[in-house]
Amino acid sequence: MSDEGWPYGATGQLKLTQHGALQISITPSITNLYANASVTLSKNYDGIATNEDHGDIRVIAFNSATNGWRDVPFDTDLNSYFSPAGTNSAYNQFYVEGLALGAVKLQVQLGGDTYAEQAIEVCTHTSKTNWQQEVRNEIYFDTGGTVAIENYLAGNGFMNNRTNMMGVYSFYEKLFTNRPTQFYWAGLAKLAGAPVYAGLSDAEYVKQGLFVAGFLAPNGANIPFQILSPKAGQFQQILIGMNIDIYSDLAWQFEAYRMGGLCALEDIAIAPGSGGLLDIEAWQFIDQGVRQNDSSLVQKGNRQLLQREQRDILKKGYADLSNLFPGTTPLMSVLAENPVPGGPSFSALEPGGNIANYLYRWDWITRSGTGVSDSGMWPLWLSVSQSTRLQWVAQPLQARAADYSEAVRLLNLPVQ
Amino acid sequence: MKKYFLVFIAAACVCVVYLIWHYERERVATAPSLKNASSNSTKVAASPVTTTVLTAIVSTQAVFGMSQTNTSSLDSTAIVQIESLADLKEKIASLKLLEADKYDQVWVSDGIPLVFEIKGKNDKAIRFVADFVEATSDPEGGRIWKLELHSPNMSIEELRPLGIQLHEMLKIDPQPFLSWADKVGNAWVDSPLYYNGEPAVPAGEKRFSFGVLHTYNDERPWFVRFLITSR
Numbered sequence: 001m002s003d004e005g006w007p008y009g010a011t012g013q014l015k016l017t018q019h020g021a022l023q024i025s026i027t028p029s030i031t032n033l034y035a036n037a038s039v040t041l042s043k044n045y046d047g048i049a050t051n052e053d054h055g056d057i058r059v060i061a062f063n064s065a066t067n068g069w070r071d072v073p074f075d076t077d078l079n080s081y082f083s084p085a086g087t088n089s090a091y092n093q094f095y096v097e098g099l100a101l102g103a104v105k106l107q108v109q110l111g112g113d114t115y116a117e118q119a120i121e122v123c124t125h126t127s128k129t130n131w132q133q134e135v136r137n138e139i140y141f142d143t144g145g146t147v148a149i150e151n152y153l154a155g156n157g158f159m160n161n162r163t164n165m166m167g168v169y170s171f172y173e174k175l176f177t178n179r180p181t182q183f184y185w186a187g188l189a190k191l192a193g194a195p196v197y198a199g200l201s202d203a204e205y206v207k208q209g210l211f212v213a214g215f216l217a218p219n220g221a222n223i224p225f226q227i228l229s230p231k232a233g234q235f236q237q238i239l240i241g242m243n244i245d246i247y248s249d250l251a252w253q254f255e256a257y258r259m260g261g262l263c264a265l266e267d268i269a270i271a272p273g274s275g276g277l278l279d280i281e282a283w284q285f286i287d288q289g290v291r292q293n294d295s296s297l298v299q300k301g302n303r304q305l306l307q308r309e310q311r312d313i314l315k316k317g318y319a320d321l322s323n324l325f326p327g328t329t330p331l332m333s334v335l336a337e338n339p340v341p342g343g344p345s346f347s348a349l350e351p352g353g354n355i356a357n358y359l360y361r362w363d364w365i366t367r368s369g370t371g372v373s374d375s376g377m378w379p380l381w382l383s384v385s386q387s388t389r390l391q392w393v394a395q396p397l398q399a400r401a402a403d404y405s406e407a408v409r410l411l412n413l414p415v416q
Numbered sequence: 417m418k419k420y421f422l423v424f425i426a427a428a429c430v431c432v433v434y435l436i437w438h439y440e441r442e443r444v445a446t447a448p449s450l451k452n453a454s455s456n457s458t459k460v461a462a463s464p465v466t467t468t469v470l471t472a473i474v475s476t477q478a479v480f481g482m483s484q485t486n487t488s489s490l491d492s493t494a495i496v497q498i499e500s501l502a503d504l505k506e507k508i509a510s511l512k513l514l515e516a517d518k519y520d521q522v523w524v525s526d527g528i529p530l531v532f533e534i535k536g537k538n539d540k541a542i543r544f545v546a547d548f549v550e551a552t553s554d555p556e557g558g559r560i561w562k563l564e565l566h567s568p569n570m571s572i573e574e575l576r577p578l579g580i581q582l583h584e585m586l587k588i589d590p591q592p593f594l595s596w597a598d599k600v601g602n603a604w605v606d607s608p609l610y611y612n613g614e615p616a617v618p619a620g621e622k623r624f625s626f627g628v629l630h631t632y633n634d635e636r637p638w639f640v641r642f643l644i645t646s647r
Contacts (some may be wrong), residue, residue, distance in 0.1 A: 153604050153605075153606045154606050155606050178543060237605060241604070241606075241632055242632065245609075245629075245630055270615070270616035271615070271616075272614075272616075273592075273611065273612050273615075274611065274625070275611050275612050275613020275625020275626050275627060276613065276625050276627040276641055276643050277627075281647065302519065309565075311548075312629060312641055313630075314631070315548070316630070316631040316632060316633075316639060317631075317632045320632040321632075355420055357526075358548075359512070359514070359524065359526055362514065366515065393528075
């Protein structure tokens with residue numbers, strides 16, 4: 001929200017609550033400036049929503065000296081309610097929570113029938129770092145305090161990171177579930193987590209020596225466990241590193257858009273030193289599509305986010321995974337299964353292709369075919385109904401991973 | 417227990433056969449071939465490696481410019497100013513259409529080393545080797561509004577001089593980059609990434625920015641993603 005141009009010297013400032021709800025603070029109290037002025041907030045003002053993600057709109061009075069607060073009934077004349085001599089005089093700041101993003105008009109009654117109106121754009125101006133902190137907080141609260149995502153480090157290995165990974169994928173699931181017609185990328189990301197998790201779990205069995213018995217050597221000769229085990233660990237470290245990089249690159253962008261609107265992202269995109277931090281054009285497509293109710297624009301923007309992930313993060317990662325060791329191949333084949341149920345595997349759609357090759361992989365993802373067997377995962381993902389998408393995304397990560405695991409398929413070992 | 421062991425051995429034998437087959441299939445697949453495009457899909461494939469290199473000058477004031485030459489004999493007089501996709505395609509033979517829709521066209525060249533000469537606001541030119549190029553144009557395939565270059569994998573020792581040059585070219589303080597480089601070294605695992613670039617520019621002007629991202633390779637853990645946008 002712009003804090004400039006408020007009438008008669010008052011200033012406004014937007015803040016976020018701990019749970020992400022929007023707040024507008026009006027500071028200093030207008031009553032301190034104009035003896036006959038009052039501030040009245042009503043549900044009927046333009047742009048005020050009553051059904052935001054985090055609850056209905058409400059007005060809160062705040063006592064900065066004691067950090068105390070209380071709800072204020074709607075249509076309250078703040079001047080009289082919090083008069084200097086009244087019982088609520090200690091409350092010197094007012095907040096409005098639950099405002100819809102976008103244009104809002106607030107009205108200040110100056111006395112009698114004289115009003116001053118101020119149209120504002122609800123937006124949050126803060127940094128990528130702060131948005132990332134918001135995501136961390138949300139994952140922490142959503143998991144009942146069990147996942148501190150700052151501990152999600154590739155160096156900690158797979159077994160120690162399992163709950164962190166689940167926390168990340170649950171966050172993607174939440175993003176998609178909350179906005180299934182906007183955040184297509186997040187839903188597909190949740191689905192893609194299953195083969196990734198399966199690959200990591202299988203690699204853990206290789207690492208532990210339970211799933212090798214020499215068969216990973218292409219010529220049938222035994223590969224000493226002492227060589228194979230660290231390679232499997234390296235495979236896991238790279239895959240987890242890629243997973244963390246995707247999360248670090250994109251999760252905060254969704255949070256910023258969800259909580260702060262397009263302008264929150266545009267604000268970061270134009271900041272000095274922000275080079276390449278985000279693909280603002282993708283979000284402009286999404287936002288335009290949301291405003292115009294045009295799903296093709298929303299999907300175009302999401303597809304650009306997918307391309308960013310594949311091009312800037314996974315392109316190098318896949319190449320390094322494939323060069324790791326000949327034994328990487330079976331683990332890569334897990335990743336080459338289609339995360340969209342029923343969709344063609346990489347080898348089915350790209351016979352002779354190499355999944356580490358970005359161009360082949362992008363074709364596998366995006367090809368428009370005539371049916372399920374010759375279509376890429378993105379058009380398949382979009383082709384099913386919203387209820388089907390929601391149903392797929394709601395399935396637990398580990399349960400879906402079992403459908404992709406070689407250890408489950410060949411040896412009936414459980415997903416770890 | 418014995419029963420489980422027999423099952424395990426049997427399964428392992430199946431796996432040996434499967435993995436040999438899989439390995440052979442991938443070995444054959446390392447030389448991708450061009451595919452035929454169908455009416456409703458865009459298909460691309462890696463081009464064969466050539467020794468062709470490309471020199472480009474990108475002006476912050478104006479346009480993309482490039483000429484085809486050898487890295488050992490850069491000839492700035494041969495530079496051709498380029499702004500359109502047609503000009504770019506003429507200079508980069510390996511450029512392939514990745515996808516097109518009613519909003520834009522995306523063209524890529526992947527796996528072929530190209531040498532760009534990038535010119536900054538202070539007229540300082542640097543050489544930038546890219547093994548991945550992506551150009552995004554308007555839907556008619558006319559004006560390019562985004563050009564993305566990826567450097568090959570680099571060690572921190574290789575990255576440091578390029579990073580300094582990029583900062584100098586863009587007239588921004590390299591100290592944060594140097595501090596970052598000192599901190600991360602060649603350890604990519606759980607190391608932060610680095611981003612910098614020009615502040616916002618007026619609409620229609622080109623904006624240069626870059627990021628240093630992970631390659632996940634222990635010897636050369638970094639690559640530079642260089643971006644030129646104008647919209």
